[in-house]
Amino acid sequence: LAWLAALALWQYVLILIVTAAVVSYLALSRPILLHLTQPPIDKRIDQHWQLRIRTSQGDGLWQAQLLAVHHYHWAMSFDFMIKEPYQRSMS
Numbered sequence: 001l002a003w004l005a006a007l008a009l010w011q012y013v014l015i016l017i018v019t020a021a022v023v024s025y026l027a028l029s030r031p032i033l034l035h036l037t038q039p040p041i042d043k044r045i046d047q048h049w050q051l052r053i054r055t056s057q058g059d060g061l062w063q064a065q066l067l068a069v070h071h072y073h074w075a076m077s078f079d080f081m082i083k084e085p086y087q088r089s090m091s
Contacts, residue, residue: 019029
């Protein structure tokens with residue numbers, strides 16, 4: 001839409017800088033799953049999951065409870081309830 005508007009060059013540069021800042025913030029603010037580990041064999045399958053998560057503060061090991069698993073044609077979705085470091089849901 002910006003190309004359709006008659007803007008000065010500095011306005012296009014400003015729009016590009018603001019867009020890059022917003023995209024960078026959104027990419028860094030969401031937790032990213034790096035690795036997940038299932039519970040030991042002698043434990044329940046829905047308890048004691050460990051998730052290695054990358055956040056803006058660095059990498060961390062989170063403990064979670066498995067709520068549901070959804071199977072799609074080419075993918076699987078795991079729904080977790082994070083227990084540590086703070087309680088929240090994550091898919």
